[in-house]
Amino acid sequence: KAGVTQTPRYLIKTRGQQVTLSCSPISGHRSVSWYQQTPGQGLQFLFEYFSETQRNKGNFPGRFSGRQFSNSRSEMNVSTLELGDSALYLCASSEGGLVALHFGNGTRLTVT
Amino acid sequence: KNQVEQSPQSLIILEGKNCTLQCNYTVSPFSNLRWYKQDTGRGPVSLTIMTFSENTKSNGRYTATLDADTKQSSLHITASQLSDSASYICVVMGNTDKLIFGTGTRLQVFP
Numbered sequence: 001k002a003g004v005t006q007t008p009r010y011l012i013k014t015r016g017q018q019v020t021l022s023c024s025p026i027s028g029h030r031s032v033s034w035y036q037q038t039p040g041q042g043l044q045f046l047f048e049y050f051s052e053t054q055r056n057k058g059n060f061p062g063r064f065s066g067r068q069f070s071n072s073r074s075e076m077n078v079s080t081l082e083l084g085d086s087a088l089y090l091c092a093s094s095e096g097g098l099v100a101l102h103f104g105n106g107t108r109l110t111v112t
Numbered sequence: 113k114n115q116v117e118q119s120p121q122s123l124i125i126l127e128g129k130n131c132t133l134q135c136n137y138t139v140s141p142f143s144n145l146r147w148y149k150q151d152t153g154r155g156p157v158s159l160t161i162m163t164f165s166e167n168t169k170s171n172g173r174y175t176a177t178l179d180a181d182t183k184q185s186s187l188h189i190t191a192s193q194l195s196d197s198a199s200y201i202c203v204v205m206g207n208t209d210k211l212i213f214g215t216g217t218r219l220q221v222f223p
Contacts, residue, residue: 004155042201042213042214042215042216043156043201043203043213044213045210045211045212045213048209055209056208056209056210058210090155090156092155098144098161098163099161100146100158100161101156101158102158103155103156103157104155105153105154105155106155
């Protein structure tokens with residue numbers, strides 16, 4: 001099976017712009033979750049989707065949003081980018097329940 | 113406040129040696145604890161998942177232990193290899209199903 005695919009791999013944006021990141025989960029996985037990773041804060045949970053419904057949300061401002069499509073693919077959107085949004089954004093998929101998360105290799109976002 | 117703390121922050125060992133990484137958490141109530149390995153430039157890879165009732169779980173040369181009473185976990189790596197050089201992240205899930213991540217231990221294995 002193909003692993004979790006995230007696109008693009010790298011992205012450079014300017015403060016104030018918006019960005020959309022994409023995640024294709026492992027085939028058959030209905031749960032997709034998103035994480036932000038920075039050197040200072042480590043990994044932080046953003047949100048989780050299961051069968052197109054947001055099931056859980058972390059403590060991030062409303063500028064961070066996501067959605068999941070009927071084929072389980074997911075997108076994450078960040079509006080009005082700030083310098084502090086520069087980070088590695090990771091997506092993970094699973095079958096749901098107490099099973100391992102399978103992570104993609106992330107999208108490295110740099111905001112200038 | 114729910115927190116996960118890992119020690120040491122970084123560790124250098126010689127190839128073939130064993131090492132133990134520590135994880136202390138304050139997450140309550142507790143659901144499960146996970147260890148992940150993250151190579152530079154890659155996403156984390158799951159090593160183990162342990163629930164309240166499990167004390168030990170192994171995955172090859174990796175053995176995780178859990179003491180839910182003292183809220184402590186350890187990851188023991190046996191006969192280290194150069195490919196073990198990575199960051200090791202301890203993750204705890206509470207009853208809200210949200211994952212709380214430790215900041216990781218960076219392990220470097222030298223020949």
